Amino acid sequence: xxxxxxxxxxxxxxxxxxxxxxxxxxxxxxxxxxxxxxxxxxxxxxxxxxxxxxxxxxxxxxxxxxxxxxxxxxxxxxxxxxxxxxxxxxxxxxxxxxxxxxxxxxxxxxxxxxxxxxxxxxxxxxxxxxxxxxxxxxxxxxxxxxxxxxxx
Amino acid sequence: xxxxxxxxxxxxxxxxxxxxxxxxxxxxxxxxxxxxxxxxxxxxxxxxxxxxxxxxxxxxxxxxxxxxxxxxxxxxxxxxxxxxxxxxxxxxxxxxxxxxxxxx
Numbered sequence: 001x002x003x004x005x006x007x008x009x010x011x012x013x014x015x016x017x018x019x020x021x022x023x024x025x026x027x028x029x030x031x032x033x034x035x036x037x038x039x040x041x042x043x044x045x046x047x048x049x050x051x052x053x054x055x056x057x058x059x060x061x062x063x064x065x066x067x068x069x070x071x072x073x074x075x076x077x078x079x080x081x082x083x084x085x086x087x088x089x090x091x092x093x094x095x096x097x098x099x100x101x102x103x104x105x106x107x108x109x110x111x112x113x114x115x116x117x118x119x120x121x122x123x124x125x126x127x128x129x130x131x132x133x134x135x136x137x138x139x140x141x142x143x144x145x146x147x148x149x150x151x152x
Numbered sequence: 153x154x155x156x157x158x159x160x161x162x163x164x165x166x167x168x169x170x171x172x173x174x175x176x177x178x179x180x181x182x183x184x185x186x187x188x189x190x191x192x193x194x195x196x197x198x199x200x201x202x203x204x205x206x207x208x209x210x211x212x213x214x215x216x217x218x219x220x221x222x223x224x225x226x227x228x229x230x231x232x233x234x235x236x237x238x239x240x241x242x243x244x245x246x247x248x249x250x251x252x253x254x255x256x
Contacts, residue, residue, distance in 0.1 A: 010236050014243045016250045026250040034249035036242060113246075117239065 009118035014109050020104040023111045024081040027102060028052045031060075042070035054078060060086060071098070088117075159228065162207035167192055168200045172223070175201075175210055180220040 016023050027034070032050040040049045043064035052060050053075065060073040074097070077085035081104050087097035103114040165168055167190070174186050183201060187194040201221055204210040209227035213220050 010232070010239055012236075012239045012243055014247055016247050018250050022253075023250050027246060028254065029251070030249065031252075034242070034245040036245065040238075040242075072238065113241065113243070117235070 009116050012115040012117075014113050014115075015107070015109070016113060018110055020081040020106050020111045023113055024084075024104050027104075027113070028054065028080075028084065039064075042072075043068065054080075073100070077101075158207045159209065162203050162209060165200070165203075167196075168203060171197060171200045172204055172209055175204075175221050176223045180213065180215075180221055180222040182218050186221065 018045060018079075029052055031052060032047070035041075035050065037047045038045045039052070041062055042151065043066075046065045047062045048065045048067075049063045050060070050072070051063065052058070053150065056075055056078045058075040058078065060075065061069050061071050063069050071089055073086040073088040075084065076087055076099070083101070083103040085099065085101045088100050089097045097119075098117060099119045101116045101118070105112045105114065163172070170190060171186060174189055175181060178185065179190075183194060183198050186201070187197040188196060190202075201212070202209060205212055207227065208224055211224045213222065222225075224233050
């Protein structure tokens with residue numbers, strides 16, 4: 001299976017006027033305070049809480065208002081306050097996760113947050129095992145359907 | 153419908169994504185070669201290629217009497233721009249949250 005960069009990584013940088021420690025904490029523990037849960041969640045607009053297990057191998061998941069738990073990501077690297085990497089399962093049956101890497105760098109007046117979201121092409125992986133996971137009601141279909149719905 | 157929505161729609165079908173991936177991996181290829189590698193009929197592959205071409209994801213060139221299909225590298229730009237915009241929005245919200253609660 002090739003991993004040609006069909007979709008180049010998305011690289012972002014933002015300055016926040018606070019310490020790396022605080023930025024890291026808001027990004028993770030308080031993700032529910034800024035993530036657009038009304039549109040970008042597995043229960044859009046019906047998320048009670050987003051839980052971030054703060055360790056390598058930990059899970060990030062949402063709990064819906066109805067009490068259902070839905071997996072978002074697995075923590076690959078947990079290095080507070082300098083950075084983290086997560087394998088982001090963009091949908092329950094997505095064939096493979098995309099990866100988001102975030103770095104928190106102290107700079108004059110606060111913190112620079114560098115974010116890279118990569119491996120979008122994994123969503124189209126052609127491996128046999130991956131294909132078995134395609135399922136009709138998840139994966140790309142669900143992610144893209146939701147994206148497309150938001151764009152319409 | 154905007155271009156990125158067309159691209160998204162084109163990519164939603166799993167067989168069509170496989171067609172796109174095959175074209176990407178094999179380079180310029182006629183429909184027969186692409187169809188031979190998939191458990192899908194040749195007319196179905198032709199139909200998928202037409203949709204991908206319509207979305208600007210593959211381009212068709214003529215080599216004598218043969219039509220060769222190849223990936224259009226810029227085709228995914230619209231989608232990528234949309235994802236890019238998503239992160240701009242999300243990080244702007246993150247910035248407001250982080251700066252609003254510092255020292256609280």
